[in-house]
Amino acid sequence: MKFSVTVVLKKDVLDPQGKVVQNTLNNLGMSDLKSVRQGKFFEIEIDEQDQKKAEIKVDGMCKKLLVNLIIEDYKINKL
């Protein structure tokens, strides 16, 4: 079973990396740009047929390693 996990900084946390990307795009002549925020993306495949159980496992991975819950939000989707 395959899941995608997207991790983004919480709304009120500064995102310097996204800011740099935004400035660079502006310098490349892209106007109308309001905001860019950068995050992480994981594609996780696990050997578990039961979707509920699989989701619980992926959620555990997020909490234990992939996400810093203090400053980041995450979303899990089945692929």
Add this chain to the structure above:
Amino acid sequence: MKFSVTVVLKKDVLDPQGKVVQNTLNNLGMSDLKSVRQGKFFEIEIDEQDQKKAEIKVDGMCKKLLVNLIIEDYKINKL
């Protein structure tokens, strides 16, 4: 208008970062893990009402800066 862009390494390109995450999860006792691949995630907000035009602009940003087309694939979604 807000879009999400996910960038992942092409299927046949080695992903050492994902491998490290996978090994670490294994060491933390997560079994049943088949594969982990890591990518990038962008949330882009642009000041353009027409969805078609907006998508073309975001696609241009991907091609010019965000994505290395030789080794990476990308997907654009409207949020």
